[in-house]
Amino acid sequence: MTTTTGPSAVPAPPAAQDPFLPRPFVVRRHRQDTRDTYTLVLEPVDGEPMPFAAGQFTMMHAFGAGEAPISISGDPARPDLLEHTIRDVGAVTHALVHASPGDVLGIRGPFGTGWEVGTGAGGDVVFVAGGIGLAPLRPAILELCATRAAFGRVLLLYGARTPEDILFGDDLRRWAADHGIDVQVTVDNGQHAWRGRVGLVTQLVARGGFDAANTLALVCGPEVMMRYAASALAERGVPASRLRLSMERNMKCGVGLCGHCQLREVFLCVDGPVLTYDVLEPLMARAEL
Numbered sequence: 001m002t003t004t005t006g007p008s009a010v011p012a013p014p015a016a017q018d019p020f021l022p023r024p025f026v027v028r029r030h031r032q033d034t035r036d037t038y039t040l041v042l043e044p045v046d047g048e049p050m051p052f053a054a055g056q057f058t059m060m061h062a063f064g065a066g067e068a069p070i071s072i073s074g075d076p077a078r079p080d081l082l083e084h085t086i087r088d089v090g091a092v093t094h095a096l097v098h099a100s101p102g103d104v105l106g107i108r109g110p111f112g113t114g115w116e117v118g119t120g121a122g123g124d125v126v127f128v129a130g131g132i133g134l135a136p137l138r139p140a141i142l143e144l145c146a147t148r149a150a151f152g153r154v155l156l157l158y159g160a161r162t163p164e165d166i167l168f169g170d171d172l173r174r175w176a177a178d179h180g181i182d183v184q185v186t187v188d189n190g191q192h193a194w195r196g197r198v199g200l201v202t203q204l205v206a207r208g209g210f211d212a213a214n215t216l217a218l219v220c221g222p223e224v225m226m227r228y229a230a231s232a233l234a235e236r237g238v239p240a241s242r243l244r245l246s247m248e249r250n251m252k253c254g255v256g257l258c259g260h261c262q263l264r265e266v267f268l269c270v271d272g273p274v275l276t277y278d279v280l281e282p283l284m285a286r287a288e289l
């Protein structure tokens, strides 16, 4: 399967390295972000940095519990520090988020395609994030901030379930204040103290504020949210080839062998997780694919 996001554009594990062999990484920092979401900062035990592209993921291994695909949420300019933001939903993620500083985890990867935010230079960029979907977008936002002058208007439209579920609050403030990003946050349910917007993130897309024909749109969140956001962006005139989504499916191998993440001819672990809407639209239109 050939896509507009060529695998050659992103780092892959060295050919000599067995892609099934986890590399040991030590947990350096552990932060609780929300009631069920945590960020781990890891360092390679062998001191060898792990270059990655924004949007790529690793297979994170909690010894004795198992392995899960998790997107990298850190800064691509810091390949010496590997950052992951993880929601505690089951056995493996529970073991991962309860790792303590000094514990060793296994890492395979990096795997998959990237956001390629640089392709948006010269135009506007719209990030649309739902829930923990902000974590896989964070490296692309950091990359954009490092070369902010190359881009036009930049919008970050972010929807969370409640104000308590909002991730990376300090980042959101800094991206707006220091980098001129138009950060718009909305929640599904706001309590009395919440003075911000209540409603779906897709409603923010409809408000516009970007030059659609010359916009790169990067979308990550629950699949139903991505479906509505992508169709709203396409309706406003963002070309399908400049609209990228990060897809999630159950994954086991991460290298295109096991077929767990197959969507018709697409293997999400190698052809994705980031794919353009012209590739994804027909796949997303098919129920239960």
Ligand SMILES: Cc1cc2nc3c(=O)[nH]c(=O)nc-3n(C[C@H](O)[C@H](O)[C@H](O)COP(=O)(O)OP(=O)(O)OC[C@H]3O[C@@H](n4cnc5c(N)ncnc54)[C@H](O)[C@@H]3O)c2cc1C
Pocket: 057, 067, 068, 069, 070, 071, 072, 085, 086, 087, 088, 089, 090, 091, 092, 093, 094, 132, 135, 136, 247, 248, 249, 250, 251, 273
């Ligand atoms: C490319 C990719 C990147 C991801 N990035 C992140 C990330 O940055 N942070 C994060 O917290 N999670 C991420 N996930 C999801 C994460 O892999 C799953 O939550 C994890 O595998 C669940 O494993 P578990 O053993 O903890 O739970 P399980 O007991 O296996 O599952 C718990 C619940 O989660 C569902 N689930 C399991 N795997 C997935 C999956 N891959 N996608 C959607 N639902 C699933 C199950 O159906 C079940 O309802 C990513 C998934 C993929 C494919």
